[in-house]
Amino acid sequence: YKYSTLEGVFRLPRYFKLEKAMDAKAMELLKVFELDDKASLLASGLPYGDQRKLEIARALATQPKLLLLDEPAAGMNPNExxxxxxxxxxxxxxxxxxxxxxxxxxxxxxxxxxKLSVLNFGQLLCEGKTAEVLKNPEVITAYLGE
Known part of the structure; x- marks a missing residue:
C-alpha cells in the first residue's frame, strides 16, 4: 500500500487498476473524436469546434442513453x-x-x-418529419422569417 502525505489519501492496488481503465477509456474516446493527439492540452486552448467535440466525448464517457445538446452550434462559423x-x-x-x-x-x-418538434413560446407549434415540418407555414412565419 502507498500513502501520500501530500494528498492525504490511501491508494490501494484496485485504485490504480481502476484509474488505468478510466485513462484508457478516455483516450479511446479522444481517439474516436480525433483529439488523442491533443490530450495534453488544456480544453480552453483548443479551437472552438474541438472544444465542442471534447464536450460531447466527455458526456459519452458516462455512457448515457440520451444526449441532450442545447444550441451546440452557437457561435460557430459554417465550417465548424x-x-x-x-x-x-x-x-x-x-x-x-x-x-x-x-x-x-x-x-x-x-x-x-x-423528426422535429417546433415550439413557439412554450407551445407545440408543429411536429413530424423534418422536411414536412420545415414547410409548415406557421413554422416558416415563426422561425424562418418568411
Missing amino acids: TAELMDTIRFVRDNFDMTVLLIEHDMSLVSGICE
Missing part, C-alpha cells in the same frame, strides 16, 4: 457547424443513443434530425 453536424450524426449512428437537439440553426437541424 458542418463538422459538428458530422460529429452528431456519428454519435447518433455509432453510440446507439437518442440525441435531443435544441437548436435555432435550421441547416444543422435539417441535416441531422429525422
Whole structure:
C-alpha cells in the first residue's frame, strides 16, 4: 500500500487498476473524436469546434442513453457547424443513443434530425418529419422569417 502525505489519501492496488481503465477509456474516446493527439492540452486552448467535440466525448464517457445538446452550434462559423453536424450524426449512428437537439440553426437541424418538434413560446407549434415540418407555414412565419 502507498500513502501520500501530500494528498492525504490511501491508494490501494484496485485504485490504480481502476484509474488505468478510466485513462484508457478516455483516450479511446479522444481517439474516436480525433483529439488523442491533443490530450495534453488544456480544453480552453483548443479551437472552438474541438472544444465542442471534447464536450460531447466527455458526456459519452458516462455512457448515457440520451444526449441532450442545447444550441451546440452557437457561435460557430459554417465550417465548424458542418463538422459538428458530422460529429452528431456519428454519435447518433455509432453510440446507439437518442440525441435531443435544441437548436435555432435550421441547416444543422435539417441535416441531422429525422423528426422535429417546433415550439413557439412554450407551445407545440408543429411536429413530424423534418422536411414536412420545415414547410409548415406557421413554422416558416415563426422561425424562418418568411
